[in-house]
Amino acid sequence: LKNICQFSDQLPKWKDKKSTLLIFDQYLLKIPRIMKWITQFPNRYAVKSGEGLKEIGQLPNHVENLLKYISVTQKVLVMGGGSVGDFGGFVASILKRGIAVEQMPTTWLAALDSSHGGKTAMNVGGYKNQVGTYHFPTKVWIVKSVLQSQPEQRLFEASGEFMKTALIGGEKLLKAMQNWNWQKGQIRWSDLKDFIDVKYQIVKKDPFEKKGIRHQLNLGHTMGHVWEAHCQVPHGLAVFHGLLFDLAWSVQKKMMSAERSVDLMDEMPWSYIWDRQFQNQLDQTLYGLSESKIKSYLLKDKKNKDGMIQFTFVMRPGKVVIREVHIDEILREYRRQQRALQELYETL
């Protein structure tokens, strides 16, 4: 696995237009400059982004449509955010037993995370990522002008994954995040490479998730996924609170000192992003779930074996550890944090 990222300021000149099938988020047609670039591809397929695109019930229809293009093209270029990337990567991996795929992420979240990892995914009856393949892109195009044209709330939605990457990568990345323009939804461009590199280094060592190394990237995701599924919050926000959950538990388990955790909280950019009232409501939602809902979701976790889950804790920025915990332990910690939060709100 090589670093196959191609950074550029503008949309690249494309040589083999005829032999490329472009699968793209139809929303991009609203941006004239990008629309012009897209329409130069004679073989293109517009999709509506979102989790609905990933529903397997729609797959037969998409596959039938896409096959018409595949006989005249040699590779697929996928242009969009996470859902389009997951979908495009999956269909590329199964059409004719696998066609080369290149990714051009259009959201911060996809540019940082999902476009590189080779994990493709589809949903089944509303359950996320139950079906998928490993199909590594042969190239990932990181285009400044495309990424900067996304709505500002996209950075807010990616905040969880950036924070996760910084916690895994270390202090330098945490500090970098403080200088970004969160209100305008823009990051400092030169930082992006450092963040992506953290992900690459981990994926490279364990591309097929066989060695437990790649599991580090699951930081914030165990409870994050539960909340995403049951509380209608975007992925990045769910992961952000998943990180807070993991940090609090790491302190409780004495893997991290309470002081360090408080320092970390202070360094986080979240206070710039949303207001207290919003946070109050969100906390009520996140910590108002029934235990049976949490439990049934965790039992569906791909990594669950006999109720045991590999859980990622933080010792300090740059040092995360994986411990096997029982689902009941997660529930106990959830209750503990629920009480602590209640007490906190009562003292405010």
Next chain:
Amino acid sequence: LKNICQFSDQLPKWKDKKSTLLIFDQYLLKIPRIMKWITQFPNRYAVKSGEGLKEIGQLPNHVENLLKYISVTQKVLVMGGGSVGDFGGFVASILKRGIAVEQMPTTWLAALDSSHGGKTAMNVGGYKNQVGTYHFPTKVWIVKSVLQSQPEQRLFEASGEFMKTALIGGEKLLKAMQNWNWQKGQIRWSDLKDFIDVKYQIVKKDPFEKKGIRHQLNLGHTMGHVWEAHCQVPHGLAVFHGLLFDLAWSVQKKMMSAERSVDLMDEMPWSYIWDRQFQNQLDQTLYGLSESKIKSYLLKDKKNKDGMIQFTFVMRPGKVVIREVHIDEILREYRRQQRALQELYETL
């Protein structure tokens, strides 16, 4: 890629029944001994074999059903012929991004060919194998009592693949075939290992079909697939006539002498299998296709690039060669054989 074949006379004792999901051809329930073995698995999923099973339109429904079992099992055992193996292998390859799969072929065709190669496949709108993955089985169970219980016409349907394997493997295998009991649909058990080994040796060298080596196994399949698609003949029979096509062309191209080809024909077991009247009708069908039908099918060939196709010729048993030919050359050869056949029938 190791030889992961496990030969046995009887159905094996199964240790991890609870953690295995058995996907099986429902037809097997009609054989009491096999039914008894199947029903010991608490997690089992019956399917109706045939190309309909492989239609992608049914996939969402199957996936939704199968997911219920997957959370409590660790691997999939697929028991059936080619279509069940293709289907079972495909779903195992995409559920939770890939679950270990073991195959237990129940037809000669699957035991010889499809169960080992790691190629999974689904059909799209009646077009065969348009979608699929590479997902190698961790074990292939070759069980004598299971294979011997299949109806005798299954050997007839596998004859093409056996003949192909013998042409690739060499004289020894061709001779072996003459001693089988074609009427009763039984082969000499000790020969099966030799035939399977020919396939393994080739797959091992080129598992993902990147080096052109595995393409040898396509002998008889270029026209075979056309006939299978347009003439409603079973795969083995279509491939058998595809081999005759390839042999005749090899002679025409002076890669093989006419004498050797006549000797080969005489050695073939086909005269035991069907009668002249049947063959006469079949020839009319196979050589009565319109050129546009053949051309449009060949253009859909996965291996087609700008109208060029890698075609497998035979120099002698044990020695096949691959040459790039244009689709128009295949059509020309089809017309030539059409005329030759017509002349032959006129002289009879």
